[in-house]
Amino acid sequence: MTGQKRILAALLGALAVLVLIIGGLSAVLLLSGGPKGGGSNTATSGGTVDTKPASGRLRLPGTDPLTLDPALATDSGSAEYIVEIFSGLMTIAPDLKIVPDLAESYQVSDDGKTFTFKLRDNAVFHDGRSVEASDVKCSFERAASRTTASPTAPVYLNDIIGANDMMTGRAQNISGIEVVDKKTVKITIDAPKPYFIAKLTYTTAMVVDCKQAQQNPRNWTRSPNGTGPYRLTDWRVGERIVLESNPKYYLGAPKVSQVLYQFTGGSALTRFENNELDIASISVNDIDRVRDKNSALGKLYQTSTDFTISYIAFNAKNAPFDDANVRRAFGLAIDRSKVTSVTFNNMISPATGILPPQLPGFTPDDKSLKFNPDAAKAALAASKYKNAAGLPPITMTEIGGGASAGLDTQAYIEQWKQVLGVTVQVKQQDTASFFEDQQKGRLQMFNAGWVMDYPDPEDVLDLKFYSKSTLNDIGYSNPDVDRILEQARIERDPGKRLAQYQDVEKRLINDGAWLPLYFGGTHQVVNASVKGWFNPPMVIPRLRYISVDR
Amino acid sequence: MTTVAPASDLHSPAAAAASRGAVALFWERLRKKKLAMMSLVVIVLIYGGGILAPVIAPYSYTQQNIDQALQGPSRAHPLGTDRLGRDMLSRSLYSARTTLVVSVAVLVSGSLLIGNGLGLIAGYRGGWVDNMIMRVGEIFSSLPGLPMLILVNAALSPRVDEFAKWAARLPGGGGVVHDFASYSSIFAALSLFFWVGTARYVRSLVLQLRERDFILAAQALGASTPRILVRHLLPNIAFIVVLQLSATLGSVAGTEVALTWFGVGVQPPTPSFGAMIYDGSGTRTFQAYPHLLLVPGLFVSSLLFAFALLGDAVNDVIRDR
């Protein structure tokens, strides 16, 4: 190579690097066209928001909602935003009582099948339009329409006469919803079901601006025109959501004027300590530090229970769990209190039954199968498999969020081995595979959880254990249980009805249908300037009860 | 592809026939490199510990003692215990065993069988065969590694489960056979992406060899293509290929750890460094119980460092020949 060529080579090399870098960057930038089909573009809009502490500004950790469409949401993460932006005929108050919301009052007919709702006069959408009876009817019909393809409507609206016809495409509207006058709507259901009014609190039954949803069916939730106490003013996917108080809200504008949910930034507790967040959850590693009442964090610590239950389920159609004795043996052989105290540092408590605390029907006495090695061995011996050697191979499946999910699972597997001499293989699956297998009833034994959607025992006992329920994924079928569940559905004496559910709960536990493991709990630290913060056991509207003064 | 591509050298080394003399010569040269020898000792110690784990581990890797959870180092537990009170030393030894099994299996199936075979064919036949194999290789190396591994693994795992259950029922099956069978989806997924580097390397060696006299002579004598490949080409490059590959063992080990960390690799309760690191990661966990991360982290880092040093030395020696 001559000297000239060398210089040329060096220049070309540098040039190539530059071209590659610029080319790469511009390729990325070129790809970034605007979204198709118009609609507001909150996802890619720029700008930053003020995250400094201020009066009336609440800064929370959060995650992206999967959707803000009330008819499509199925997860509590999405519901948390939806219940603040939208509202429905009924809602759940902080004391978990079911109270009228958009409705001022309602009346139930003598046969218990017809509900007449009177809407509030001052109920308006965010854009100021008055909420009318036709909006209610149209919202329900939108949720039930085939084009919306709501996964929740068949669960929450199916009691209404004609809803099923619309969902299956046999009708163009729901015949059981009648607009009486501008502010009165009448809903007729197929049987006197006391829990129907509770179902109306769910997001599927919330009122949306039908015109907005029809004009822009896929994108309207980016600036939804709801009726709730808060308006969505900014949503950047993967970064943040900003809610601002709705001055036209029918119960008065909320005190916290801006709620900022931040989705990035690592450990929430560290950011709480840096005064970047007002609320942070506590992990098992920090719980000791926080429990110390004299520490700075200890004074800000709050704990509460959730309407969640984790459990181990057995497929009753699959050997060896087709024998209730085997299921009982597995339940009697594990010591849950030891696992919760050591592995989870008492952050969760062993479940005393299936119905979690605060839920109507909950009783504090321990109904679960108690750790008893001798009884466990006896139960196994009483089964048709006689002993551990007679059992077929057993695999327990769980969702593997990471390599080591299920420390407790590993502890239980060890206990089954020690007490019963049974070797249980554990298999971790990603969420998609697990749901698929669970739904198809392919899992022999699995570890899962259930989140209550409305405060009624029917929401877990009937849905998960009634033999014909589509959510019964364990093949459980018990004629006695079915009979009591059917009775409880239409029992109008609340006390008697709860007693029926408690009866079912006891039968299920003794039958080993589920091994209830723990009730969920929330552990948080709350900035001292946040007043009135509370953690309801399920997702309910709560921001309007809170104030921030600094 | 940084996580899965073997660290193959960008240079095409001059290839030559390796006789027994060359092996001795190579060893003679490598022995003079102190760092390489130290690395070899570390590797032998860690992998040896893995092989002998059932003999030398003080506890079983599943043996729990919840009352002694999360303890620091002590006489009973030299490296402390984890959240379930299991001995960290024993778990580390068994994890080394897992890493060894996975990396050797991937090396044999992916690199040696597929990579070597395709590389030989591509280099010797040339023309459209060569072109096709290299294009397919380009496709595989152009796919984003980790997501593909997860998808392939997920797609294969139901079949693998059935296979594992079937294998466990065979006479003499059970424990080891079942474990090995249940690893096979991760082997398959890894092999699918690891052959490309080897194939390219082998091809480049073959290209330099195929015009040599002894090959031309064999061709003139009418030897069949498979015969030339297996009897004449393979012996001449086998040694150097194995050397080169052993230098990439580290990246297989690293990928196994990474995959398990993401929850798609080795399944619990089989211990793996990936799972142990996952247990210990998180700023807060590290602050409270540093040994949960440091113990497996130290093992993995030493292993990968030793492999890197050794690979560097091996490359030097090959290049200097």
Add this chain to the structure above:
Amino acid sequence: MTGYVIRRLAILPLTLFIVSFFTFAIARYGPGDPVTVAAGQVRDPEVLERIREERGLNGTIFEQYQRWAVRALEGDFGESFIQQGYSVRELVVPKMIVSAQLNVLSIIFVFVIGVPLGMLAAWFQGKWIDPFIISTLLFLSAIPVLVILPPIQWLLAVRFHIIPVGGWGGLIDIFWIGGVIAVPIPNPHLYLPLIVLTVPGFSGVARLVRITALQVSREDYVRTARAKGLTEATVALRHVLPNAMLPLVTAIGLSLAGIVEGSYFTETLLGIPGIGAFTFESVRSRDYDVILATTLIVAVFFIVMNLLTDLAYARIDPRVRLGASNVS
């Protein structure tokens, strides 16, 4: 040469077809689909079937692929199944921009620091400094990100509060002096990801530069230059370095693929809204269209980069014959 480029580009559509169909098939072949994930606790099979139909997930895999391909050719890469109501493009582009910013920066740092270190090692060949530099760099690259990140985070963010624990705030931050003078400074969120992305990269670049430099310095023209009486420094800078650029171009070209791929571990661990973490999330939730789009972008980018690298290589070194079988 033009013919070679045309031939390579001509098979690009075929490659893209294979890549997209492979990804399409393998994602759908495995158990589970995005509808089950999005539906959560609701599991009514009839409802799910209806939703699948509505979202175009019915029919054989070939019919589905055909539907997807027709739309993709029109530039519509579909809609996320999980983040409902968002098109794939809207979700992917902002995340790609974040990853690209981060990775371009880190690649620049890797080469700006790695090249001098490699030259230094070559310069001191035979002395203790050479193995010291190389083994130190090897050690730094041997520690997995998964292991090193929590201690660094703890030390710098939790213990000493020097930098934020994680997150993303763009490249530039404004630092106010006395609330009057605005000074643009690098965003503090950048330091942590930059450290873990660049430090392991030094060893590869430095080793490559070192080896090439040593080889080049044995070449005749370098000896001639030395014989002419030029100082060692002049020889190194004027003669050795430019010629050692050759393999570097390849290395740079290949590392650029990271720009569109992102970094799975760093982004996931640090909560950076980049394409790596997002791809990983999409794979987990089987968000088919997102997976396909990101895979295709990475594949196209990789193949084009490969081609450009080959071309640049041939431009610099006429000895390289493109398309000939002796290019390894």
